[in-house]
Structures are given as C-alpha cells and as structure tokens.
Amino acid sequence: MKIQAAVTYGQEEEFKIEEVELSEPKANEVLVKIVATGVCHTDAVARDGGMTPYPAVLGHEGAGIVEKVGDGVKIIEPGDHVVLSFAYCGHCDNCRTGHPTVCTDFNLLNFGGQMEDATHRLEQAGTELSSFFGQSSFGTYAVTNERNLVKVDKDVDLSLLGPLGCGIQTGSGTVLNHLKPEFGTSIVVYGAGAVGLSAIMAAKITSCKHIIAVDLHDSRLELAKELGATHVINGKNGDVVEQIKEITNGGSHYGVESTGVPAVVHQGLQSLRPLGKLAIVGATPEVNIDVHEEIMAEGKTMVGVVEGDSIPQVFIPQLLAYYKEGLFPFDKLVKFYEFQNINQAFEDSKSGIAIKPILKIN
Structure with missing residues (x-):
C-alpha cells in the first residue's frame, strides 16, 4: 500500500x-x-x-x-x-x-x-x-x-x-523498575528533559524524601518542581556537588543521569553517598573515571539502564493507571x-x- x-x-x-x-x-x-x-x-x-x-x-x-x-x-x-x-x-x-x-x-x-x-x-x-x-x-x-x-x-x-x-518509560522505568528507591531516600535527576522529568514523577510516586532536579534552564526546573522535585539546582550557579551534599546531608542514595555529558557523569558519581547508585540512561561518549576515588573506595555503583528495564506490555499499562489517578x-x-x-x-x-x-x- x-x-x-x-x-x-x-x-x-x-x-x-x-x-x-x-x-x-x-x-x-x-x-x-x-x-x-x-x-x-x-x-x-x-x-x-x-x-x-x-x-x-x-x-x-x-x-x-x-x-x-x-x-x-x-x-x-x-x-x-x-x-x-x-x-x-x-x-x-x-x-x-x-x-x-x-x-x-x-x-x-x-x-x-x-x-x-x-x-x-x-x-x-x-x-x-x-x-x-x-x-x-x-x-x-x-x-x-x-x-x-x-x-x-x-x-x-x-x-x-x-x-x-520510549522516552517516558525510560525515565520512569529506571526509577520504578531498576533503582526502586526505598521510602525516605534521596535521588538526584540530572537533566530535566522528557526522560529526566519522567524520572522525577516516578520518584514522587515512590515517596523519596529528597527529589533533586539539576538542569541549566530555569523554566524546566520550575516544571520539575511542579511535577514532584523537592529541590532544584541550576548547574550554572555554584558547585552542584556541594549543594547536593548539603541538601541530602552527605550525598544522594540514587542518581539518574540523562544528559550524556561527561562532566555531569562525574557530578553524579561524586554526589552519591557511600553505597550510592547512579543510573546512566543518556547516550554518553567516552568518560575518564577515577575508579578508586569515584566508585570503588566508597562502594558506589554506576549502571547503564536501557528503556527503563521495562517489559512494555506490563509497564506501560501501569503508567497509564497512574496517569488516570493524577499521579503521573x-x-x-x-x-x-x-x-x-x-x-x-x-x-x-x-x-x-x-x-x-x-x-x-x-
């Protein structure tokens, strides 16, 4: 045809x-x-x-x-x-x-x-x-x-x-299917585009204590607050890592990196508390990492997550149910x-x- x-x-x-x-x-x-x-x-x-x-x-x-x-x-x-x-x-x-x-x-x-x-x-x-x-x-x-x-x-x-x-299940699924943050924990989302904002909405569903959005555009950070972020940081204003550690009293439990920018990957790792976990969901070029200082010495984890580790036939109807209830x-x-x-x-x-x-x- x-x-x-x-x-x-x-x-x-x-x-x-x-x-x-x-x-x-x-x-x-x-x-x-x-x-x-x-x-x-x-x-x-x-x-x-x-x-x-x-x-x-x-x-x-x-x-x-x-x-x-x-x-x-x-x-x-x-x-x-x-x-x-x-x-x-x-x-x-x-x-x-x-x-x-x-x-x-x-x-x-x-x-x-x-x-x-x-x-x-x-x-x-x-x-x-x-x-x-x-x-x-x-x-x-x-x-x-x-x-x-x-x-x-x-x-x-x-x-x-x-x-x-794709995009919305990637952000939300990374939080709900893979990271599965416990009640009262902290999560930082780097990049407030469609993937990052979907992760923020998912984090709100899990009742994280601190949901921090990091981006360079104030308009997107305002939307992030509307969708569930408890704190926002403009990456152009001050030291991002220091601000995150101050908000979370020592570092976040989880991070979602959606920008694909190598410098932001480093921020994500350095902002974690010991045993923290950073999920990489953006297409990212080569990054040089000090494995001892940024990962191993504090038991941190960095993991790639594709499409939110979702089974679409199961997960997408779940997201729609949350949407109908006004939660997503x-x-x-x-x-x-x-x-x-x-x-x-x-x-x-x-x-x-x-x-x-x-x-x-x-």
Whole structure:
C-alpha cells in the first residue's frame, strides 16, 4: 500500500515527507494506522549520526489503531488502540528472564534497518528503506511485530501515548523498575528533559524524601518542581556537588543521569553517598573515571539502564493507571505539531522550546 512517510536520506539532512510503499504484514506482524508519534533524541541521533543505514524512515514512539493482523497474531485485533515500543527477539535468555531491553539482538532489531526476517517492509521507487525500532512510526501507517505492541485502553487520548513507548518509560522505568528507591531516600535527576522529568514523577510516586532536579534552564526546573522535585539546582550557579551534599546531608542514595555529558557523569558519581547508585540512561561518549576515588573506595555503583528495564506490555499499562489517578501527569511535557512540521519539531526539541514534541499524523 502507498503511504506518506518522513524519509531520511543522509546525515543531518532534513526530513522529506514523501510517498513510499509499505508491504502487507507477514506472519506475527500487524498493520497499524499511526495516529501520532513522539519525537525522541534518539531519532535525532539516528538522523545525524548514521545509527541506521540511509535511506530510512525513523520514528519509534508511535501510537495508533490496528487495521490488519498477519497469520499467528494472537493478542492484538483490528480496532485495538496500541502503543508501539522497541523490538526484541522474545527467546534469548535476557528476554525470557524479563529483561527484553537487553535482548541479545537488540541493536540488530532496532538499528539494523531490517525486520526480524532480514527483509524490508518499506521501499520507494525500487529502493529499500531502512526501518527503525522495528516500527518506523514517522509514517501514516506502520507494519510491526506483535511483540512491539502494547494494547491500551480506548478511554485515554491516543495521540498522547506514543512517548510512553520510549522516552517516558525510560525515565520512569529506571526509577520504578531498576533503582526502586526505598521510602525516605534521596535521588538526584540530572537533566530535566522528557526522560529526566519522567524520572522525577516516578520518584514522587515512590515517596523519596529528597527529589533533586539539576538542569541549566530555569523554566524546566520550575516544571520539575511542579511535577514532584523537592529541590532544584541550576548547574550554572555554584558547585552542584556541594549543594547536593548539603541538601541530602552527605550525598544522594540514587542518581539518574540523562544528559550524556561527561562532566555531569562525574557530578553524579561524586554526589552519591557511600553505597550510592547512579543510573546512566543518556547516550554518553567516552568518560575518564577515577575508579578508586569515584566508585570503588566508597562502594558506589554506576549502571547503564536501557528503556527503563521495562517489559512494555506490563509497564506501560501501569503508567497509564497512574496517569488516570493524577499521579503521573506526563501530558504536561507534551507539545503537538502537525506531521508536515516535523523539521520544526526537531528544531524546537533541540533548542529546548519543546520538551516532548508529538507529531499528529492521522
């Protein structure tokens, strides 16, 4: 079938919305009419850094309505409202023990440009287009494996829900699924973007005593306070480590680093109290760490967490339940754009004008 999709042709080139051909769903696959899709930093990294072979159709925070299912699909039916999340194999040891975010084939399935059977579903004038996260949601329709899909209630605005599939579940899941802070403990979130603010909302749910947001933009710090931060620190004003240790009486129990900035990684480690734990969730370049001084000598832990260590089919409905109860107001992060304004949405995300852009597609 012919669809409209935003095609990425080369490094740092703008998206072009064009007609492309989408194949029918094969066994265990589903055709979804995309209603809206989030814009994530990972999409920008893929466009500008060649994470996935060009030409490609990116997008990995889709939400839509099921139109058709292939042979073998058992859980999803036409008419279902769904959120599209990351791809995973479902049969490696990590998948089978409840950690699909570290599937042994995660990089291949999400960034390799092909579907699980090593073929493509998208083409243009005889040229195959790479897929992204097994979904390619920057289009009016997408074909994806049933495992990528999370069925959601129809009483929630579907256009809001796409970011639950990646950015929002990354921040909140890192806190709720991995760190699991005890009542009365302290946590510092470095970076008050969509991922960091989701971590702050999750920390409030856990009843941490100190929830500290660190960012360079006062407007984002104000929103962090509205969403649950007990303290905020502008990184441009004074020594961040000293301020955290003063607030927490010696250092935080936990930290979530979402900026990907090496200097902030050091701040995160140095702000921990002995036995503290820092979760790295941002794409981070090489960092030189004094292992003895910053980790080993005080029994600290630094760990990478992918996609919030979530099982999307379990975790996303939990987040929606919190949202309905007014405990997880992620809608306050969102700014909507029409699909044809995709390049403006990326610019606004980069400049900080929009925390979590969502493209309305159908």
